[in-house]
Amino acid sequence: MPCNCLISRRTMIRRLAAGATGGLILWLFPPGLASGLERTGGAKRPYYAYAVDVSRCIGCCACMRACRAENDVPEGRFRTWVERYRVSASGQVQVDAATKDDFVFQESPADNIVKAFFVPKLCNHCEKSVCSQVCPVGATYTTPEGVVLVDGKRCIGCGYCVQACPYGTRFIHPVTHTADKCTFCYHRITKGQPPACVLACPKGARIYGDLNDPTSRLSTLLKQRRFRVLKPEMGTHPKCYYLDLDIEVI
Amino acid sequence: MVKPGKENANQSKVRPDYRHAYPVVVLVCLMVAGALTIRHYLVPKTFGDLGFYRAAAIDDAKARQPRYVGRAACAECHDDVAAIHAKDAHSSVECETCHGPGSEHIANSDVAMIRADSKESCLVCHRMLDARPGSFPQVDWQKHFQFVGVSDTNVVCIRCHSPHEPLYMDRDLHEARLHPLVHDCGECHIGRTDTSLKQPAGHPMIFQCAYCHKDLAASFAKGAHAKVGCKTCHLFIRDTSFSGRIVRNTDPRFCLLCHRKTDFRSASGTPTIDWPSHIRDVSDDPADPKRPCVNCHQEQIHEMYSKEKLHAM
Numbered sequence: 001m002p003c004n005c006l007i008s009r010r011t012m013i014r015r016l017a018a019g020a021t022g023g024l025i026l027w028l029f030p031p032g033l034a035s036g037l038e039r040t041g042g043a044k045r046p047y048y049a050y051a052v053d054v055s056r057c058i059g060c061c062a063c064m065r066a067c068r069a070e071n072d073v074p075e076g077r078f079r080t081w082v083e084r085y086r087v088s089a090s091g092q093v094q095v096d097a098a099t100k101d102d103f104v105f106q107e108s109p110a111d112n113i114v115k116a117f118f119v120p121k122l123c124n125h126c127e128k129s130v131c132s133q134v135c136p137v138g139a140t141y142t143t144p145e146g147v148v149l150v151d152g153k154r155c156i157g158c159g160y161c162v163q164a165c166p167y168g169t170r171f172i173h174p175v176t177h178t179a180d181k182c183t184f185c186y187h188r189i190t191k192g193q194p195p196a197c198v199l200a201c202p203k204g205a206r207i208y209g210d211l212n213d214p215t216s217r218l219s220t221l222l223k224q225r226r227f228r229v230l231k232p233e234m235g236t237h238p239k240c241y242y243l244d245l246d247i248e249v250i
Numbered sequence: 251m252v253k254p255g256k257e258n259a260n261q262s263k264v265r266p267d268y269r270h271a272y273p274v275v276v277l278v279c280l281m282v283a284g285a286l287t288i289r290h291y292l293v294p295k296t297f298g299d300l301g302f303y304r305a306a307a308i309d310d311a312k313a314r315q316p317r318y319v320g321r322a323a324c325a326e327c328h329d330d331v332a333a334i335h336a337k338d339a340h341s342s343v344e345c346e347t348c349h350g351p352g353s354e355h356i357a358n359s360d361v362a363m364i365r366a367d368s369k370e371s372c373l374v375c376h377r378m379l380d381a382r383p384g385s386f387p388q389v390d391w392q393k394h395f396q397f398v399g400v401s402d403t404n405v406v407c408i409r410c411h412s413p414h415e416p417l418y419m420d421r422d423l424h425e426a427r428l429h430p431l432v433h434d435c436g437e438c439h440i441g442r443t444d445t446s447l448k449q450p451a452g453h454p455m456i457f458q459c460a461y462c463h464k465d466l467a468a469s470f471a472k473g474a475h476a477k478v479g480c481k482t483c484h485l486f487i488r489d490t491s492f493s494g495r496i497v498r499n500t501d502p503r504f505c506l507l508c509h510r511k512t513d514f515r516s517a518s519g520t521p522t523i524d525w526p527s528h529i530r531d532v533s534d535d536p537a538d539p540k541r542p543c544v545n546c547h548q549e550q551i552h553e554m555y556s557k558e559k560l561h562a563m
Contacts, residue, residue, distance in 0.1 A: 009270055020278050024285050028293070029302075058382050060375040062347045069351045070317050084381045104370070107379055116381035132303075141303030143311075151307035154294070187314035196318045196351075202343040202375060203386075 046210040047146045048189060049239040051218055051227070052120050054246070056205035059084060059118035061103035066200030070185065077171045079182040080122035080197055085248055087115040093248045119249050120206065122197070123148065123169040123182035124230065124238030131161035131170060131179075140179065146211075146239060147184045155179050166234045184208070211239075317351035320344070324352060331414055337422045338415035339485065348413065372407040385488050398508055399519040409514065410507055417485060418503035420542075426487065426495035459484075470552035483551075500542035502529070 059082055067073055067080050076099075084105060086094045089112045098105045125148045132140040132148060139155035142148050150161075155178035162170045162179060173180040185195035189208070193199070198206045209218025221227075227241045231250070242249070299305035324345040325332035335341060346352055348366040355361045369391065378388040395403065398410075412418070459480040460467035470476060483504070485497040502525075511522040529541060548554045
């Protein structure tokens with residue numbers, strides 16, 4: 001019997017199946033990446049960022065101890081850490097960090113050091129955060145205040161974000177087996193208190209503030225001082241601004 | 251052969267046969283129902299409200315209680331310590347930086363804070379390291395012990411230096427005089443030990459106190475204190491890249507940091523004095539423990555500016 005339909009059975013089945021599959025995928029995983037790309041703070045809402053005054057850091061690592069005490073960071077993992085850069089006359093750069101014994105830097109003899117300084121590192125809370133873009137389940141996200149957080153209940157511990165972060169600020173928590181990192185002390189800043197590392201820093205080398213408030217200390221510093229960000233070539237638009245940072249720092 | 255016009259006429263009369271599509275429609279309906287069911291169980295309730303994430307996770311993150319409480323909370327009970335701490339050199343250091351987070355102690359005063367009374371608690375910040383900014387006070391404690399004549403290596407820093415008022419400043423830090431930035435060599439030349447570089451020809455000397463205060467520096471070099479630097483007593487607190495505040499410390503307890511007689515300090519070397527019996531011996535007014543040492547001992551430091559000259563500066 002010749003087919004007198006408008007389209008063949010085979011084509012109809014194929015199109016229906018394709019439509020159903022596409023619809024299913026869009027329904028289950030709606031395209032929401034744009035939320036991480038927009039500057040969502042708005043005029044009234046704070047938009048938090050961080051600055052590190054490298055010239056003020058004395059390498060006491062009070063920030064690391066405070067972060068540990070405030071956030072129960074497991075041993076051997078770090079949400080923030082302090083690196084020591086030492087540059088010799090020949091231009092050789094030595095980098096180390098105090099990761100053991102209560103985070104105390106010891107003087108280790110080195111020849112011909114012409115320049116040495118400390119650089120605190122932490123999550124950069126990037127405007128275009130790669131970690132949230134690679135997360136397959138939407139466990140890493142950017143809050144309306146510009147803070148990049150991990151939803152521990154949602155995370156499946158695949159570790160994509162740990163590999164994607166160009167700054168090495170993420171780790172898999174050995175107990176919960178989910179991704180973990182600096183939360184900017186979200187539970188503190190939303191109550192009007194500074195992050196624990198900012199509070200503990202004895203020299204005011206760590207500064208946090210609201211970019212939407214032109215009178216905040218952070219906004220003022222970024223207007224007055226010279227600064228740069230880490231790895232700008234990665235296109236992540238990090239919101240951790242380093243004042244007086246040397247070219248050796250990566 | 252059928253004429254095209256006749257076939258068209260036939261088709262308009264015969265309804266298209268959709269029966270073959272029924273199983274597909276049923277299948278699609280089942281798939282949609284299945285997807286709805288799976289989605290209901292897999293996707294959390296607030297997922298997608300604000301973006302590609304669970305909006306309720308924000309509330310979870312907010313819910314935690316802070317453990318570090320800040321110095322204002324400490325000062326509610328320890329107002330006496332807070333008052334002296336706020337005026338001395340450690341004023342930028344939060345209580346909890348040394349004593350640990352305070353929330354549990356506030357909830358239950360039986361929970362003790364960290365005492366931070368070991369030598370290491372101070373050396374965490376003040377150990378001499380080449381990477382530390384030169385303007386930050388650092389100590390090689392073994393050399394320092396030698397310098398002040400302490401032979402017992404178990405003596406802790408706080409036997410002499412009060413952690414809350416380490417310099418016994420006689421005025422509020424913020425009331426100190428503004429002064430252009432004065433550099434030490436070590437602030438730029440970190441870790442340089444080559445003595446041939448100490449006086450390089452053609453190097454600007456504007457970075458030293460003596461460049462402006464020539465007469466004072468000359469009389470200071472003749473005195474007994476020549477081996478300590480200007481900034482030992484004239485504490486310099488850096489404000490900006492260009493200026494700082496300078497404190498002329500005349501609190502007698504500041505002099506006693508070096509000159510107090512203690513059981514752990516040897517008699518040879520730095521002259522030491524019994525305190526406060528000394529002030530009772532020399533002063534007519536026994537209720538005068540704050541009398542500055544320089545009132546009597548100025549010739550051992552350097553020539554002093556008169557008040558008129560100071561005001562003219």
